[in-house]
Amino acid sequence: MTLDALHHTLRRGGHRPAVLGATRAGATRTKVTCGDLADFADRYAAALHARGIGRGSVLGVAVSPGPHALAVMLAAHRLGACVAVLDPSAGPDVLRAHFALARPELILASAAAQALAGWARPLARYAQVDLPDLAQLGEVATLGPRLPGCAPKLELASPMAALPRPVDDDSDAVIVFTSGTTAAPRAVVHTRSSLAAGMATVADLVEPAAAQPVLGGATFVLVPSLAAGAPVAMPARSPRVLARQLRQLRPQATFLTPPQLRAVLAADGWFHGRVWTGSAPATASLLTRVKAAGADQAWGVYAMTEMWPAAAVEQREKVLFAGDGDLVGAPLPGVRPAIGPRGELLLAGPGARHRYLGEDPDPWVATGDRARLEDGTIVLEGRLKDMVIRGTQNIYPGLYENSLHVPGVELAVLVGVPAGDGDEHLVAVVQPRPDVDHTRLRAALVRPLERMGAARPDAVLLADVPLTGRSRKPDRAAASRLAAAHLPNLPHTAPR
Structure with a gap:
């Protein structure tokens, strides 16, 4: 799917709505044809x-x-x-x-x-x-x-x-900055062909139908939807207005980040059609709540700037998964996964970025995620850089964080808190849902904590998990500082 093809589709569309807006009351209006x-x-x-x-x-x-x-x-x-x-x-x-x-x-x-x-x-x-x-x-x-x-x-x-x-031709199409430092910033370069391949993968996955609205504001939502003849509504910023927008629009597909989904649910929002979420961890409990709020399907999409999307999983499959780690689904067509020497997930395919700006081309994307391939699916085991060293153990939080998402938990992360001499304490920072009784929640966490065995955290802190970035991902460094500030006597708070 090329951007040139989209332009031709738009030209033929004439006065048909292309981009929809929302009033403060959540009503839909045509913003651009x-x-x-x-x-x-x-x-x-x-x-x-x-x-x-x-x-x-x-x-x-x-x-x-x-x-x-x-x-x-x-x-x-x-x-x-x-x-x-x-x-x-x-x-x-x-x-x-x-x-x-x-x-x-x-x-x-x-x-x-x-x-x-x-x-x-x-x-x-x-x-x-x-x-x-x-x-x-x-x-x-x-x-x-x-x-x-x-x-x-x-x-x-x-x-x-x-x-x-x-x-x-197949020249550079887009540069997106992702990480690095001020001295050595890092930027992803997609060529026209890799951009087209990524858009085609989204279109094949979502299969937007013509004339039925789609809710989402990112480019990878706009291009495939408009190319299929589906108008796109830009999500309102206010959760309450967004909830009203969803009720009035009844979109065939909704693309929101996990924090946006949680905000809509807190505003008593109701979903319709299929809901897609990514850019931050999408737990089975969150997808289940979305389906309980009316969605026909609730999908978690594993994607990154270097390759989007790479894998997808629907709520039912995620709930039935009983293993350790985070099931993110089967690789999408054309995506080739491999596991590197350190257990790192490597990805290749036509939608992979061409290179990092200033570096040589490389067909393999190093995701930074520790993972395993299981029955044709990808299971994440945590970010390599998030590994916590406690005593002689190397603990990967991603293997265990899903078990902390018992009913009443909004979000949970495992972080290391420096304990001196390069050692760390392991702390679970658990964000309760509003109006949840904390005593009952702690009781509900007892069994999951016991099942974590040698990776059982030294302490559990009930607090809001700090978020960072445009996608509002958990900020583990800030969560570690939060845990250290609230648990000054950490060695004495271990629930062993």
């Missing part, structure tokens, strides 16, 4: 071409996901340019390092991102966002509405503007 989106892409392509953006150019984009961001990606794809996705929330030092590595010729930024780096900086600090002055990093153009003090707007070219012929 298929024809609008195709026009935006053509006019952005002409405007960028006039500014010298073409084959081999790198275009920095600091814009929230949505129709205009997708139109820019379609425009860049036509021109043969590579889009570098820049996260304004990454912090000034990290963002400067990203710019230095990607070297974009032009930066397209929303007015909001520029304002938070300038006259609205006090508000940015209140929101715990710290941005550098984008204008100091390179040439900037404002995408969308412009506010005072922002860079000049990228003006849409005339609908009649001449467009260059679409580029048709």
Whole structure:
């Protein structure tokens, strides 16, 4: 599935809804039609071409996901340019390092991102966002509405503007920064073919039906859905508004992160059709709650920036799994798994990233996850970097965390707390669901803790698990600090 094919589908769609929005009451409204989106892409392509953006150019984009961001990606794809996705929330030092590595010729930024780096900086600090002055990093153009003090707007070219012929090769398509340090940032590079393969895998997995709405805002949701003729609704930020949006929209497929699902459930939300979640651990208990709230199916998707998606598992199969670790399902068609010398899961396939920016191509993606292959499925055993060393034991939290998700548990992680001389205490940080009796919850945890054998934690802390990043994954370093602060006499609190 290529972005060029999507453009043709949008052009044929005319006035059919493409991207839907939600009112504060949760009502659905057409935000952009298929024809609008195709026009935006053509006019952005002409405007960028006039500014010298073409084959081999790198275009920095600091814009929230949505129709205009997708139109820019379609425009860049036509021109043969590579889009570098820049996260304004990454912090000034990290963002400067990203710019230095990607070297974009032009930066397209929303007015909001520029304002938070300038006259609205006090508000940015209140929101715990710290941005550098984008204008100091390179040439900037404002995408969308412009506010005072922002860079000049990228003006849409005339609908009649001449467009260059679409580029048709396998050059770099997108750069996404994932990890590393300010001194050595790391960025994933997908080519046009790996991007197309990933989109095709999503389309084959989800099989969106034409004219039936889909709820989700990420690019890997927008492209396959729109290509199938299904309008896409952008999820509301407020959990209560999102819950009302779900009730009114009744989407055929819903894509939300685990934290979003938990927030909707807390707001008494009701689901419809099939629900897909990923980017953070999706436990069997969470998927079960989603199905109990109306979903026909609830799927956990194992994916990463380097390859999405790689595997998927439905709630029923996950609940029936009785082994240790986290079952993430069978590899999707074209995905080749292997286990490395350290027990690390390696993945290859047409949807795998081409390389890391500045490094040589490598067909195998090192996931950083310890795993095993069992009856044709992938079972995760924990992140290699999350290994806890207690005495002479190497403990991988992923082998045991699922057993802590008894009824009444919202989220649970096992973390190491430094104990001196390189040794660690093992602490379970367990987040109860609202209104759950803590005494009863501790009683419910007794048997699962006993079954953990030599990996039984030294202490259990009932507290909210800290989250981090755009996908709101558990922040294990913060959870370790939280455990150390709340359990100063840790050696004496062991439940042995």
